[in-house]
Amino acid sequence: MRIGTLGNGLMAEALAGQWVKAGHDVIIGGRDPQRAAAVAKRVGGTAGSPTEAASYGEVVLLAVPAEVAVEVARLVPPGRTLIDCTNALDHRDFTLAQPATAEAINRAVPGVQVVKAFNLAAETVWQNPPTGLGVPICGDGPLDLVAELVRDLGCVPVAAGGLVRAKLLEATAALAIGIWVGGGDVRGMFPPLAEAFGSVPPGQS
Template identity: 85%
Template sequence: MRIGTLGNGLMAEALAGQWVKAGHDVMVGGRDPVRAAEVAKRIGAASGSLSEAAEYGDGVLLAVPADVAVDVAAMVPAGRTVIDCTNALDHRDFTLAHPGTAEAISRAVPEVQVVKAFNLAAETVWRNPPVGLGVPICGDGGMELVQELVRDLGCVPVEAGGLRRAKLLEATAALAIGIWVGGGDVRGMFPRLADAFGAVLPGQP
């Protein structure tokens, strides 16, 4: 698969590096061609401008600050899948500055398929992802492509619903980051559903 990254920061480097190892062709794109080339060299990828990376990939990782995500995503050609890993955090109180980033991208660029994924963990996790880690993904199309890329990390794709539910992933990230910054440990927050809700899940016989 051909994958372009819109952005050449830590998340782009971590995820793209894993996809290169899995055998995909990757182009790292950025506004700064020198920085993009440096990142690409470290992970064994090609480099280019943002527009070149947008044109290059069947799947396009959107790894830029959330406040420019919509504008950058507009570079992606029709029919491609945009993987949105952004979190629009207000770092003053770790709430969402702009809820619904993934939906906003889809409204602004309706000819692409937007999938929210990879936003619940920091780049350090994606450099060496735990085998079997569940990765929630939300989207109305392009899910198969993202599922493949999740599996290539040794992780498990977890379908979390349509794109309308992407805002819940964004809110979950804000909640978890705020707890972590405050000194809390979020790793034990999610017990097995059978333990959380009883032996039988709601709505099940």
């Protein structure tokens, strides 16, 4: 698969590196050519401008600060799948700083399939993802391409509903980060479903 990244930071490097190992062709797109080239060299991809990366292949990873996400996403041509891994956090109290980024992008770039994924873990997780880690993905169209990229990390794609539910993924990230910063153990929040809910989903008993 041909993949472009919009951004050349830690998230882009971690995910791109895993996808290159899985045999995909990745172009790292960044406004700073030297930095993009350095990241591309480390992961085994190629470097280019944001416009080149946005047009490179079937899938584009949007890995830029949330405050510029919509602006940068406008570079993506129709027909692509755009993975949004951003979280619009207010770091003063770890709440959402604005409505769900994925929904704002979806309104701004018609013709592009926006999928929310990879936003619940930091780049250190994606550098060496634990086998079997569940990765929620939200989107309104077919999710096959993104599900394949999740499996290529040794992880399990979890269909989490349409794009309208992306705000819940961002809110979950805000909650978890706030708890972690406060010294809490986020890992202990989600026991196995059978223990947490029994055999019947909550609200359906």
